[in-house]
Amino acid sequence: MWVGSIGCNFVKFTDVSGTSEPLSMKFGIWLYQFWATVITTEGSYIVQTCQNYPDMLDLDGSWKAARAFSVIGFVLIIMLLIIKCCVICNSESDPVSAKLDAPVYLLLSLSQGLMLLLLSSKVCKSNPLVEFGNVEWQETCSMDTGAKCTISAMVFWFVAAVTSSALQDAKRVEAEERDIENDSTTLTEPFVP
Helix, strand or coil, X not given: CHHHHHXXXXXXXXXXXXXXXXXXXXXXXXXXXXXXXXXXXXXXXEEEEEEECCCCCCCCHHHHHHHHHHHHHHXXXXXXXXXXXXXXXXXXXXXHHHHHHHHHHHHHHHHHHHHHHHHHCCCCCCCCCCCCCCCCECCCCEECHHHHHHHHHHHHHHHHHHHHHHHHHHHHHHHHHHHHHHHHHHHHCCCCC
């Protein structure tokens, strides 16, 4: 989840000029890949880093939505971790927090999936930062490690929601059977005055 949200490798543009080792420019939701020249006494080096987008860059609606769902996912996971830590520290199990697991996991899955809106944003289409000398770049972006990790996280959160829901249903059925069994044993016991 964090790889897709924070890194600068959500999508990439690859050069199509037919070089032996193709170059790629990578972009994330919050950061983009940047090359800097570092000059030392031993020589100059090109260093690859992640950098914030320039303030002058205009974000479109899909990009802003992907950023919003990135923040929503981060807030939900922090809340879930705090609640789970409090429940673990409590000596008695908390059935209310267990009932909230499936909906929270489902919301996390949804927010992860909606981060993929970045694929239809200005980052992938008509990105003004895609230029590097006279290299010819592909017209639209392709998914990189961050987008693939986001898809994996979405699937895992969805599986967690389904299994949590199934567990809660099984616990509810077990409790109902226990209540019916307790009611039937109290009815069949002879009344002794």
